[in-house]
Amino acid sequence: MSVFDWLLIGALSAASFVLIRQRNWLRLAFSFFALLFLAAVVYMRLGAFWVGLTHLVLYVGGILILQLFGMMFTQRSIAGQTVGGTRLLFPLVFVSLLAVAGFVSLGDSLFVSSAWLPKTVTLFSVGKLMMSDWLMAFELVSLLLLVALIGAAHISRLSAHSK
Amino acid sequence: MIYVSLLVLSGIFVVLSTRNALVWFIGVELMLVGCGLLFVIGGNLHNDPAKGQLFAVFIIAVAAAQAAVAFALILNVYRKYDTIRLDKINSLKERD
Numbered sequence: 001m002s003v004f005d006w007l008l009i010g011a012l013s014a015a016s017f018v019l020i021r022q023r024n025w026l027r028l029a030f031s032f033f034a035l036l037f038l039a040a041v042v043y044m045r046l047g048a049f050w051v052g053l054t055h056l057v058l059y060v061g062g063i064l065i066l067q068l069f070g071m072m073f074t075q076r077s078i079a080g081q082t083v084g085g086t087r088l089l090f091p092l093v094f095v096s097l098l099a100v101a102g103f104v105s106l107g108d109s110l111f112v113s114s115a116w117l118p119k120t121v122t123l124f125s126v127g128k129l130m131m132s133d134w135l136m137a138f139e140l141v142s143l144l145l146l147v148a149l150i151g152a153a154h155i156s157r158l159s160a161h162s163k
Numbered sequence: 164m165i166y167v168s169l170l171v172l173s174g175i176f177v178v179l180s181t182r183n184a185l186v187w188f189i190g191v192e193l194m195l196v197g198c199g200l201l202f203v204i205g206g207n208l209h210n211d212p213a214k215g216q217l218f219a220v221f222i223i224a225v226a227a228a229q230a231a232v233a234f235a236l237i238l239n240v241y242r243k244y245d246t247i248r249l250d251k252i253n254s255l256k257e258r259d
Contacts, residue, residue, distance in 0.1 A: 009165055016173035019189070020180070032189055035170070039196045042166045048203045048216045051223075055199070058223050063192065063230045070185050070234050074241050091179035095172050102168055121212045126220075129213050141224045148228035152235035 008045070012038050025071045032067065036060055050123055164204065170197035184237050184247040188230075195226045 015038060018031040036059045043052030130138050170193050177190030199222040206215015241247050 009169070012166060012169050016169055019193075020173060020176055028186065028189070032192075035173075035193065036196070039166075039170065039200065042200055043203060043219070046200070046203045046207060047212060048219065051199075051203065051216050051219045054220060055196075055223055058227055059192075059196075062227060066230055066234050067185065067189065070237060073238060074185065074247050088180060091176050094179060095176045098175065099168070099172055121216060125213045126216050129217055134217060137221065141221050145224055145228045148232050152231040155232075155235040155239055 005045075008038065008041060029064070029068055029071065033060060033064055036064065047121060050126075167197045167200050167204065170194070170200065182248050182250050184240070184249055187249065188233050188237070191233075192226060192230070195222060195229075198222055199226075 012035065015031050015034040018027060019035060037056070040052040040056040040059075043049075043055055174190045174193030174197065177193065178187055181187050181190065199219040202218040202222065203212070203215045206212045206218075209215075237247055240252060244252055246252070
């Protein structure tokens with residue numbers, strides 16, 4: 001692994017730590033943005049440049065903005081809404097156990113090097129795959145997205161009507 | 164793989180440690196991002212990167228659909244209960 005990879009891991013860890021220690025919305029939103037941005041960088045590092053771009057546009061341009069609107073609509077402070085004391089013990093132990101289990105089962109594969117070698121994949125080959133072998137899956141996902149968006153609009157409309 | 168582990172473990176920790184629905188949702192999104200990355204890594208490892216990238220895009224689309232529905236539900240819950248604290252919402256029945 002190169003220095004760049006270690007720097008990326010350090011940045012991801014820092015952003016995750018800030019996100020976990022969330023105390024105010026602004027810090028939470030910025031750390032979430034940093035994590036999404038770093039994930040896009042990892043996609044590009046893996047040779048999936050256009051997936052990274054799609055991820056950036058959809059997550060940062062769509063989901064993060066939705067999240068910010070949700071934060072503004074609902075409340076200004078999340079202080080005291082994280083579990084503390086002994087109730088924090090369960091998540092800590094559970095995540096630590098998962099980390100240890102992953103480390104033991106994966107071992108050196110955690111730092112697998114062949115996956116980092118960018119493979120040459122053109123958008124054409126992915127598009128061809130999408131429109132031939134995986135056309136049904138593509139259509140189903142499109143349909144799911146459409147139904148979800150109509151459903152979301154319907155749920156919001158119902159509550160406005162009931163008021 | 165260590166990137167994926169960091170994202171998924173952070174997501175699980177956030178989901179388990181928060182009482183706020185919006186923060187809980189961030190945890191779920193982090194896990195989905197980790198899964199997308201895992202598909203790309205899997206594709207690269209099995210010398211079929213195009214398929215891995217295709218599934219990563221499917222996951223991004225599912226995450227977008229989930230985000231739309233989740234935010235509509237969270238806002239609806241907030242209108243009815245005046246809170247999105249998960250420990251305060253303990254009834255599915257509409258309040259009088």
